Amino acid sequence: MRKTWEKAARAALAAAALAATGVGAQQKSAIEEIERYRAALGDGNPAELWEARGDAIWKEKRGPKNASLEQCDLGLGPGIVRGAYTVLPKYFADTNKVEDLESRLVSCMVMLQGFTPEQAKKDPYGGPGKKVAMDALVAFVTSESRGLPMKVAGTHPKEVEAYDLGRQIFFHRGGPYDFSCATCHGVNNQRIRLQDLPNLLNPRDAKKAYTSWPAYRVSQGxxxxxxxxxxxxxxxxxxxxxxxxxxxxxxxTMFLAKNSNGGTFDAPAIKR
Amino acid sequence: MKTIKMLAIPAAVLALAGCATTPGPDELRTNAIAMMKASFKEKGQAKLDRIDQDDMQRLCSEYVAEKVMPRETAQALERRRSRR
Amino acid sequence: MADPMKIRAAMSGDKVEVKILMSHEMETGQRKDAKGAAIPAHFIQTVSATHNGKVVLAAEWGPAVSKNPFLSFKFTGGKPGEKVSVTWVDNKGDKRTDEATIS
Structure with missing residues (x-):
């Protein structure tokens, strides 16, 4: 009699345990399925088309000075592209400013190619039927840092200042929705629709998020x-x-990039 | 005696240097807001005044992460808010 | 002028696996711009791949294919060092041909 009771209790426990893992497994499999979808997309990431175009634009003689960008100093010395994105943003003595990749490309277009800053910044983003140099150059330069660890110095006084100001901006609540960056990106396991929102104050998420941009957005092409x-x-x-x-x-960008130090850069990525 | 004096001078210089390079929390917030005002442009109905904060937003942007809002500040804020 | 394709061709067992990325707007003709005017259709209509002058893939495409399409296929009879050539033609008569060496 006692034995039967024990048996039943054990069976019930086992069933409960099974049910518990069942729920966990279901959530896990949904995330795994999304990861599988991303992996399938990654096999043919159209960002490669931007990388190839950016490579050509990098070497092309452009602007009033008819010069290429090949001597542009992206932070590791003139002409060094490999690994350059992992040290940006960075203080540059020639402009006396902390610059991220995009602003540094603008500076090089001005200094080397003779464009005005307005011309260099005119078309920062591509769109339907509109191909721009900037996002192709960004794709090319960042692709040359794939697989390398992020190592933003952030030690120059201007870099320290930029980091501290970036942190302030991250927490600045305002606007009609009373939002700050931290509202969505300062808590673990937040989601917007089906997208997981990284908690950028948590080192693991900060690394994963920062190292996956730039990205080809399938929904925008x-x-x-x-x-x-x-x-x-x-x-x-x-x-x-x-x-x-x-x-x-x-x-x-300085705040977010430095918080991703140690993460392996893995972009241009592909996102839904 | 002489050694003490010599130690005291560098310490004072260091303290001064510390003051000069590190802005205090208030100055940092002021600078950050000025930087934001210079970095955004109005678009449609979204004007620059959307960066402005009321007292609650200001305090809630200040006491973040490991910095906890003092109980009295929080209570005063609650009282002011509930009166409206 | 259209941007070059990215073509990879590699042996996979006794078959050649070809992976192609094409740069194309692939407009369906159904969409409208910000002013409400229809954006004219502009999409790739035919894709063909040849190996040693022999067609190994011929496809007819329509507006349902995505922007910047990716195409992957396998064929038998190829060897490392040989070339695979791919051509697309769109509904406006634009075309592009690129080739890759089998690795």
Whole structure:
């Protein structure tokens, strides 16, 4: 009699355990399925088309000075592209500014090719039927850092200042929705629809998120740069429009890039 | 005596240097807001005043992460808010 | 002028696996621009791949294929060092041909 009771109890326990793992497994499999979808897309990432175009634009003689960008110093010395993205943003003595990749490309277009800053910043983002140099160059340069660890120094006084200001901006609550970056990206396991939102204050998420931009957005058919990522986040917060390569955009990038130090850079990626 | 003096001078210089390079928390917030105002442009109905904060937003942007809002500040804020 | 394709061709067992990325708008003709005017259809209509002058793939495409399409297929009879050539033609008569060496 006692034995039967024990048996039944054990069976019930086992069933309960099974049910518990069942729920966990279901959630896990949904995430795994999304990962599988991403892996399948990654097999033929159209960002490669941008990388190839950017490689050609990098070497092309352009602008009033009829020069290429091949002597551009992206942070590791003139002409060194391999690994350059992992040290950006960085302070540059020639402009006396902290610059991210996009603002550095603008500076090189001005200094080497003779464009005016307005001309260099005119078309920062591609769109339907509109191919621009900037996002192709960003795709090319970032692709040359794939597989390397992020190592933003952030030690120069101007870099420290940019990091601290970026942190302030990250926590700045405002706008009609009363949002800050931290509202969505300061808590673990947040989601918007089916997208997991990284907690950018948690080192694991910060590395994973930062190292996956720029990315080809399947829904837009475009490669989107980190500047675009910030622009669109602020649009979703219903803030006014973040200006391309503005000081606030660079400071915020400094905060996020430095927090991703140690993460392996793995972009241009592909996202839904 | 002489050694103490010599130690004291570098310490004072260091303290001064610390003051000069590291802005205090208030100055940092002021600078960050000025930077934001210079970095955004109005688009449609989204004007630059959307960056402005009321007292609650200001305090909630200040006490973040490991920095906990003092109980009195939180209570005062609650009282002011509930009166409206 | 259209941008080059990215073509990879590699032996996979006794078959050649070809992976192609094409740069194309692939407009369906159903979409409207910001002013409400229809955006004219512009899409790849035919794709063909040849190996040693022999067609190994011929496809007819329509507006349902995505922007910047990716195409992968396998064929038998190829050897490393030989070339695979791919051509697409769109509804406006634009065309592009690129080739890759089998590795």
């Amino acid at each position: 475009e490669v989107r740069s980190f500047q675009w990522r910030l622009l669109d986040c602020f649009r979703q917060q219903r803030f006014p429009e973040l200006e391309f390569t503005s000081p606030a955009s660079i400071a915020l």
